[in-house]
Amino acid sequence: MKVIFNGEPLQVNDGYLLSILLLEQAAKNGFNLDASVTAVNLTFIHKTSYAEYVLKEGDEIELLAAVVGG
Amino acid sequence: MHGKTNDHTACIDKADIDNLLDDTFDIGGAKLKSRFFIGTAMYDSPLDMQLSIDSAESQVVTISLRRQSAAGGMKDNENFFDFIQSFQSSNRFLLPNTAGCHSAKEAITTSLMARELFKTNWIKLEVIGDDYTLQPDPFELVEAASELISQGFHVFPYCTDDLVLCEKLLSVGCKILMPWGAPIGTGKGLMNPYALGLLRDRFPNIPLIVDAGIGKPSHAAQAMEMGFDAVLLNTAVAKSQNSILMAEAFKLAIESGRKAYLAGCMSEQNKASASTPIIGTPFWHNN
Numbered sequence: 303m304k305v306i307f308n309g310e311p312l313q314v315n316d317g318y319l320l321s322i323l324l325l326e327q328a329a330k331n332g333f334n335l336d337a338s339v340t341a342v343n344l345t346f347i348h349k350t351s352y353a354e355y356v357l358k359e360g361d362e363i364e365l366l367a368a369v370v371g372g
Numbered sequence: 373m374h375g376k377t378n379d380h381t382a383c384i385d386k387a388d389i390d391n392l393l394d395d396t397f398d399i400g401g402a403k404l405k406s407r408f409f410i411g412t413a414m415y416d417s418p419l420d421m422q423l424s425i426d427s428a429e430s431q432v433v434t435i436s437l438r439r440q441s442a443a444g445g446m447k448d449n450e451n452f453f454d455f456i457q458s459f460q461s462s463n464r465f466l467l468p469n470t471a472g473c474h475s476a477k478e479a480i481t482t483s484l485m486a487r488e489l490f491k492t493n494w495i496k497l498e499v500i501g502d503d504y505t506l507q508p509d510p511f512e513l514v515e516a517a518s519e520l521i522s523q524g525f526h527v528f529p530y531c532t533d534d535l536v537l538c539e540k541l542l543s544v545g546c547k548i549l550m551p552w553g554a555p556i557g558t559g560k561g562l563m564n565p566y567a568l569g570l571l572r573d574r575f576p577n578i579p580l581i582v583d584a585g586i587g588k589p590s591h592a593a594q595a596m597e598m599g600f601d602a603v604l605l606n607t608a609v610a611k612s613q614n615s616i617l618m619a620e621a622f623k624l625a626i627e628s629g630r631k632a633y634l635a636g637c638m639s640e641q642n643k644a645s646a647s648t649p650i651i652g653t654p655f656w657h658n659n
Contacts, residue, residue, distance in 0.1 A: 337453045339489045367449050368449070370452065
């Protein structure tokens with residue numbers, strides 16, 4: 303099935319857990335998950351819930367980190 | 373406010389000296405001495421940013437959240453996160469923003485994410501209504517502020533100088549207002565001093581911070597002379613020729629404006645009035 307990760311389409315298996323997807327993306331891209339926060343479909347997901355969240359077709363996942371700002 | 377005037381303009385009397393020397397203000401549960409809130413964006417380098425913040429002697433810096441990106445320089449992200457953690461742990465405060473949000477829902481979610489990442493209940497609430505002027509959307513702003521306050525946030529709302537909007541923000545529980553001086557990044561200064569002055573007069577006990585549009589230290593001094601409690605700016609320092617020196621210039625202007633406010637500026641007069649005594653004027657004849 304297709305999900306959207308940080309604006310980009312991504313193919314994952316049915317029943318994929320959010321925690322697995324984030325760990326894979328962190329390993330692939332060097333993200334530090336301890337310094338990141340996540341929302342799915344515009345709803346904040348606490349870290350303790352990553353392993354319980356089963357992704358669905360079309361889910362939009364945002365993984366955000368600290369940046370400079372005014 | 374102490375002093376011999378009966379409006380918001382104050383002046384020193386002997387009993388107030390100690391209080392004036394300890395000129396702190398309370399905001400969001402913190403007691404601050406610096407009235408200069410500074411942004412962390414657009415500096416030539418991370419070192420310039422850190423040295424400018426040091427030069428400003430700011431106790432509050434604004435920060436933001438953006439997508440993790442492999443192309444965005446992971447090392448820079450890590451270094452910035454280390455910097456803000458060290459900044460926060462030394463009696464200084466982070467003020468995360470919701471820059472780029474266009475709806476209450478986006479701003480609320482971003483605020484919750486910022487609270488989790490930065491371990492603070494403070495949020496600079498921005499909900500943009502117009503991309504050309506970056507003018508806030510007042511309706512979405514009030515809706516977001518109301519929800520965030522119910523969830524325990526100290527909301528610092530970036531708003532216009534509209535009196536009714538500010539009243540609405542206070543009515544939903546905001547304890548702070550941050551009206552713009554001019555659109556973000558324009559450097560035009562205080563475009564509507566009358567409206568800003570009206571806010572100061574109508575809300576004498578609400579911390580008021582001019583946020584956005586300030587271009588020069590004299591603009592910041594003007595806001596402080598009017599009795600604003602603090603100033604928040606970024607571009608005017610970061611995009612100057614020498615951000616470290618400009619940060620100090622703003623610090624001094626803000627301190628100067630604050631002292632002028634406390635001292636009580638004279639009233640404007642239309643008629644000239646000689647300051648040197650008339651009595652004893654040489655070469656003067658009574659005919």
